[in-house]
Amino acid sequence: MNVKNLSSFLDHPIFYVLSEIGKSHNQPVYVVGGFIRDILLFNKAKKEVDIVVVGNLLPIVEDFARIFSRGEYAIYENFGTAMVCAGDYRIEFVSARKESYRGESRKPFVQPATLEEDQLRRDFTVNAFYLSLNQENFGTLIDPFNGQADLEKKILRTPTNPDITFSEDPLRMLRAVRFATQLDFQIAPDALESIKKNVERLKIVSQERITDEFNKIILTPIPSKGLRLLFDTRLLHQFFPELVRLQGIEIINGIGHKDNFYHTLKVLDNVAKVSDNLWLRWAAILHDIAKPITKKFDEKNGWSFHGHDDKGAKMVPGIFKRLRLPLNEKMKYVQKLVELHLRPIALVDEEVTDSAIRRLIVDAGEYLEDLLLLCKADITTRDTQKLQRYLANFEKVEQRIKEVEERDRLRNWQPPITGEMVMQYFNLKPGPLVGLIKNAVREAILEGEIPNEESIAYQYMIEKGKKILQEQGITTN
Ligand code: CTP
Numbered sequence: 001m002n003v004k005n006l007s008s009f010l011d012h013p014i015f016y017v018l019s020e021i022g023k024s025h026n027q028p029v030y031v032v033g034g035f036i037r038d039i040l041l042f043n044k045a046k047k048e049v050d051i052v053v054v055g056n057l058l059p060i061v062e063d064f065a066r067i068f069s070r071g072e073y074a075i076y077e078n079f080g081t082a083m084v085c086a087g088d089y090r091i092e093f094v095s096a097r098k099e100s101y102r103g104e105s106r107k108p109f110v111q112p113a114t115l116e117e118d119q120l121r122r123d124f125t126v127n128a129f130y131l132s133l134n135q136e137n138f139g140t141l142i143d144p145f146n147g148q149a150d151l152e153k154k155i156l157r158t159p160t161n162p163d164i165t166f167s168e169d170p171l172r173m174l175r176a177v178r179f180a181t182q183l184d185f186q187i188a189p190d191a192l193e194s195i196k197k198n199v200e201r202l203k204i205v206s207q208e209r210i211t212d213e214f215n216k217i218i219l220t221p222i223p224s225k226g227l228r229l230l231f232d233t234r235l236l237h238q239f240f241p242e243l244v245r246l247q248g249i250e251i252i253n254g255i256g257h258k259d260n261f262y263h264t265l266k267v268l269d270n271v272a273k274v275s276d277n278l279w280l281r282w283a284a285i286l287h288d289i290a291k292p293i294t295k296k297f298d299e300k301n302g303w304s305f306h307g308h309d310d311k312g313a314k315m316v317p318g319i320f321k322r323l324r325l326p327l328n329e330k331m332k333y334v335q336k337l338v339e340l341h342l343r344p345i346a347l348v349d350e351e352v353t354d355s356a357i358r359r360l361i362v363d364a365g366e367y368l369e370d371l372l373l374l375c376k377a378d379i380t381t382r383d384t385q386k387l388q389r390y391l392a393n394f395e396k397v398e399q400r401i402k403e404v405e406e407r408d409r410l411r412n413w414q415p416p417i418t419g420e421m422v423m424q425y426f427n428l429k430p431g432p433l434v435g436l437i438k439n440a441v442r443e444a445i446l447e448g449e450i451p452n453e454e455s456i457a458y459q460y461m462i463e464k465g466k467k468i469l470q471e472q473g474i475t476t477n
Helices: 013-025 034-042 058-068 115-120 147-153 162-168 171-183 189-204 207-218 223-233 235-239 260-274 278-286 308-322 329-340 354-377 384-407 419-426 432-446 454-471
Strands: 002-005 029-032 048-053 074-076 081-086 089-095 097-101 108-112 130-132 140-142 296-298 302-304
Touching: 013 029, 013 048, 013 058, 029 034, 034 048, 034 130, 034 147, 058 081, 058 089, 097 115, 097 162, 162 171, 162 189, 171 189, 171 207, 171 223, 171 235, 189 223, 189 235, 207 223, 207 235, 207 278, 223 235, 223 260, 260 278, 260 354, 278 308, 278 329, 278 354, 308 329, 329 354, 354 384, 354 432, 419 432, 419 454, 432 454
Parallel strands: 048 089
Antiparallel strands: 002 140, 029 048, 029 130, 074 081, 081 089, 097 108, 130 140, 296 302
16 A cells, blocks of 8 residues: 655655665565654654665665765665664665564574565554565555554554464564554554463574664663563563562561662653653663572561662672673662662661761762662652652752762772872882781771872871781881
8 A cells, every 4th residue: 555655754864765676677676664754753754774675685775875875884684684884874785575483493484585475474554564676666655454543542463473473583573662662652462472372482582683672672761661561471581580570578477577678660751751861761770689598577676678788789790691691880880880879868867977988988989879870769759758768868968978088088089098109108018018008098987087089198098007017016217
């Protein structure tokens, strides 16, 4: 069905040239998928363009790359696709095809196909739009499954029986959740049922693809919507059992605790309101991850989760490794925030000394601002009066942190006395004694015994160092 003329969005040389190339090889060429979906939804064209070529794509890609990228292109033989970067456009080429993931295999089985068959193998009707680049009807929209009606109804429907669509590529079950969250759409009831039935098929999908979709869900404005869907369909159970384990409330002697899964979702949404940082959002997801393994009930004090901050931080590398998340400073950042997430709130008490505040500033270092964002997001309660009170208290803590930080010049603080200075003054070789003296100076500054000033700290190093060395039976002049 030819519906609408969208040629104004194709007013760019890449589309005219593709049209010419297609004609010269006598092969039809179409734009497909998200590029068109976004135009119809938001009246905006993105710079990632998916192109379907009916027939062999290689001659088309080669001609195109010769003109736009000095002949350079990437070819993904496994998937039968190619990619060319043309200025700030990223063009993905694929041949019209039928593809399926057979049995336990992770590799798709691909066969050339007609345009109609290619349409049928698309994931959702709203992703199965085609814009013709062919001269006889350049710019004409082809909408084989009335995807426009689904866009209006905000519904994700599969072009064919969802069991077929999802078993062809089980990642699509996650894509359904991702698009539902990103676009605020509903998943059609039959598709939702099919996901629930087929969740276990996700195991044939590589972890990288799963995590990629999961990160896209996490990066949406209200990620809890996606996480609830993942939980309700049991997709989450397939790849993130630690998070699933947070769900549930246990009651003993009539005393229950928070449902830590729904609390975590609230914290994640709170963080999403104030930051686009994926890793801060990961810290929100993982901040209470060790609650189930630290949970205890005590007749006198009720429920406790002692040490869930430390234990949670220790769980981070294992989870990152399994989910193929980066094992670099991003992981360390998440780990640090999980480890420290209880510290700021513990400072609400007015009796808290400046030294406790100084320690937090130094321990959090460059992550202090993000830690405070996480900690504030962690204040969740349905009781609005309580919430206001807690938030007001927290603002006081933030204020005190700011004052101490400015007064004591603790931003990115490095102790003024280095190991080198200690070794030189006492004529020591590297070893534990150097650390002992250096640390004593650091402690004295953090405890407020001496000010954060190099000359005073140096004097203190001399006196304290002598004492420490004497205790060890080492004489100094
Ligand atoms: N597609 C599919 N099944 C998949 C992945 C992709 O059917 N598992 C099809 C869809 O028609 C999709 C098109 O390939 O529109 C391009 O895929 P992709 O670039 O991943 O998605 P977009 O729809 O462009 O959306 P986004 O860029 O937001 O991921």
